[in-house]
Amino acid sequence: MTSNDEGRIGRRDFLRGAAALGTLPAWIALSGRNSEAAVAQAASAGSQPILDLAEWTYGYIGMETVTLPRGELLTGKNIYVEFWVPRQIRHPYPIVLVHGGTGQGLDWMATPDGRRGWALQLVEQGYKVCVVDRPGQGRPPYVPDLHGAFSPQAPTYEAAEQNVSALAKRTTAANPLAQRHTQWPGTGEVGDPALDHFLAAQGPAVPSAAGAEGAWRFSGSKLLDEIGPAIILTHGDSSALAWIAADERPTLVKGIVVIEPVGPTVVAGGGGRGAAGGAARAWGLTATAMAFEPPASAPADLRLVPQTPSEVGIAPFVLQTEPARRLKNLAGVPVAVVTAEASAANQRDPGTVSFLRQGGCTVDHLRLVDAGVRGNGPYPMMERNSREALQPILAWIDRRVNPGAPAIIQAPTRPNSDSTALRLAEQGYFFVGVDRKKVAYGTVAVGQSGVQSFIPVEVRHPNPIVLVHGGLGQAAHMMGIGRRPGWVHYFVREGYRVYVMDRPACGRVPLHPDTFGADYLAGFGGGTNLANILRNSATAPGNPRNTGLRGEELGLQFVANESGLPRRMAEHSEHWAKGAVELIEKIGPAIVLTHAFGGCLGWIAADRRPSLVKALVTVEGNNNPFEGEVVWGVTAVPLAYDPPVSDPKDIALADWTPPVGSPGPNRAFRIQAEPARKLKNLAGIPILWMQGENNYSGPAQVQFLKQSGCDAEFIRLRDLGIVGNTNLMLLERNNFEVFGVIRDWLARRATR
Missing domain, CATH: 3.40.50.1820 (Alpha/Beta hydrolase fold, catalytic domain)
Known part of the structure; x- marks a missing residue:
């Protein structure tokens, strides 16, 4: 890694971004002030100890x-x-x-x-x-x-106002001391961004x-x-x-x-x-x-x-x-x-x-x-x-407690590629895309995505990176497995500001029948599915043979992360897109990296805010063009075509067969008939489509993107001498080597 002044971000620029994100106090984050005085005040309020971590896992x-x-x-x-x-x-x-x-x-x-x-x-x-x-x-x-069974009611704004955030304004005989409540960081009532964040994190309990x-x-x-x-x-x-x-x-x-x-x-x-x-x-x-x-x-x-x-x-x-x-x-x-x-x-x-x-x-x-x-x-x-x-x-x-305790033992040092150490100026978690929904018993939070943010002490790249997980999983896929480092660690140590998202109803975003709907996610098939996913993996962590991880400790760690696949792709895409647009409008121009099912979401973010997406990386994006729910080519929701089209049925299609030697079955895929419409908002954005050994949707997606006017590059890891990877390359033993391919591509292409 190089460390030169040219690529570093000044404290003032960092604080502007942090204030916009809510990693500084709300009066700064929500004031909309960009004056020098406001930034100076933010710097004073935001001066906190560095988080120097020997381990984050x-x-x-x-x-x-x-x-x-x-x-x-x-x-x-x-x-x-x-x-x-x-x-x-x-x-x-x-x-x-x-x-x-x-x-x-x-x-x-x-x-x-x-x-x-x-x-x-x-x-x-x-x-x-x-x-x-x-x-x-x-x-x-x-x-x-x-x-x-789910609890009959989801957590409501009204209950939170009375019991958590606005005690003094909702005083009841049950709590005569409520009038002394003065410390909630906001109004504590509907419309308070702090209350939105609180409700967005609340979900059903056992x-x-x-x-x-x-x-x-x-x-x-x-x-x-x-x-x-x-x-x-x-x-x-x-x-x-x-x-x-x-x-x-x-x-x-x-x-x-x-x-x-x-x-x-x-x-x-x-x-x-x-x-x-x-x-x-x-x-x-x-x-x-x-x-x-x-x-x-x-x-x-x-x-x-x-x-x-x-x-x-x-x-x-x-x-x-x-x-x-x-x-x-x-x-x-x-x-x-x-x-x-x-x-x-x-x-x-x-x-x-x-x-x-x-x-x-x-x-x-x-x-x-x-x-x-x-x-x-x-x-x-x-x-x-x-x-x-x-x-x-x-x-x-x-x-x-501490008096008479044994001597303190410091954490051991691990090799760099296996280290989970981080040096952070700031770390946080917040929600974007929060909507409020009226139900019979009150108002509930719905539609939100979660974001865990990591700001390195030394920022060496101007554009942060947004990481979006795949279909059944959650943000933890980007964080490693088995106490090994993940791509979050590698990007932070490379000097990127990192924002890793939990998609709606996944990971830290709670699911309840009255918010997203009881049938929002299709249930995960557990170890049976896992054996199929990893059946050809030569690089699965802890497993030197091509037999998968079913029943092994690391396989169970993977299963524990799996939430379920969204049943209604278009609805899920719209929920996520609202939060993603809110995020990149706050953090400024960014690189978006997606995995598997998340691939379709990257195209949507770039389509809706093309000036704010500086590069797209899709790692084995799911779905062949125009198959299943991706009726708009690579998404389930409309994209901006030129000439315009209002109904996906009006997009003329033709068969396309990949060249001999391409990965996957030798069959025809559907792409646009020529002359092809252009994806006008994606043109000019550098795109990397990266594939391991066992996926075959890459060539067809890349061919569709190229004919639609996109600057898309296809990289197959096998062609670089990196072999044995499955769709889960971000978790596998050589995930640092795979990360290196992305790092080097970004250094070459994401320079605008």
Whole structure:
């Protein structure tokens, strides 16, 4: 890699882009001001520590398979974990962040107005961090066959206003402290971009508390076995998972911090944040059995009795009848219960503290207001003073957990092509293309795509790169597999600003019947499909033979990423295009790289914003011209032709047979009859169509593009001496070598 001043981007230009994206505070990102004064203010607001990472990877933990009529799938118990390891580790124990309710790991990664979340703030402090997506939430797809029927209602703006973002404006008798809520980073009402971001990340949770706890006993224990002694920090109903983690692995849980925990309160029903739910948490703090001393074989053995507190504002709760049994595996683990000033948890948390203390636990009740942290609601990690809200927790860990810990071990150095190290000026996650949809019970978010952004410390290329995953998958395909680096790593280290997208209803974009529709995605056939996809792979990671990865650990990691293929290609394309246009209008001229099914989306982005797409790279784009749903040549939605055409049936077609020696079957494909119409908005954009050994749609697509006036170049890896790759070359053992082909082509062609 070269490092010269000519290709670098100045801090001022970077800050302009960051402000537009929401990687700086919302008042900058949304103000539309481009004055020098605004940029100077942005520079001051955006000066944060470099994220110098020895490791940034992900993995699925707790994978087992089950056979259903449509194939072999995972059982749905698995969790997704994103690992953030600073180059300079300054604390002995990693912190495991577990989201609550209808959220996902994003709750910890970025605030709704685009600032760093607690995960990155902990990395700044020198902690190793593990960000968890619970089963069926975030990156692990929600599969009704495995997780149960979707909840009857999707998360709504109205519920979020009342319970999360606009407490002071929606004060009810249920929370007399709501008027103290001042820290939400926006108006907190419909129309607030921060609220759009919050709702876009919310999705259905596993309906059974016992099922969720059972899955965590399995997967959470495996995570602790892998990472060793750790601190568990939870939000909302995931507090039950902290107690279970310590119950299952008492020697590996060194401290517990719970924010907004579900408690042993006396409330009928159950399952939601703060609702006790009688039978839903029959064991006091959990729905499933905990280890007591003397042992308890059934909840009735605890002899739980309602308590009526004398203190005003404290909700009734339950305690054991004395002499109380001891929570034998939790008793040696320090616990902090954290309560925000304006949260309804002020009514519940004293009951949780009392139940734990009665069970022999060492508990500190941290009221943020006592530390001078004022005005927070139930999500302090997302609010304007999130940095201040974290400080009492860090102080508690230093006081209660870290003293007497073993010596700190730094992360090992790995060879460059196998390294997952990154040096980032900024990292974030945000949503684009968010629409609001009225349903019978309120307003829901729909249509959104997710974007994870990576800004290197040293930017060496003027145009960022947008990465778009393929059909069944999600953005994690661009992030590597098996803790190896992916194309995100390689592009960042090459000096590109990188924006990797989760397409609508895929990955971190939740799916619910009332948003995208229950039938929006066709179910994935699991290991059966995987064996077919990889049957000829000589470069599949960890597999030296051409037998695929079915049943192997890496094969399961791949299956865990698969969400499903959109059934209605045109509808999906329009959803994605709205978000993609919004993204490239914010970040400015960009390179778009697509994989497989995502290939059709690259053409749409270039067609709708030709001046902002500086190059297109399609890696084994799906679909032959004019076959199936791609009635407009290479897309399911209209493209701008010259002469114009309003109906794809008016495009005259002819058979075309690839030359002898071309990859794939020797058959005729459909392209335009001559004289061909031109794709007027794609003309002049450099296009690379890259193919491994086993796909055959490349020559036909490239022939169609060329006859339509496009500057398209076809590269077959085999012709460059790179052999053995499947459609999944971005994940395979030689993915760095394949990346090099793209890197070199961009250096040669994407110069305008």
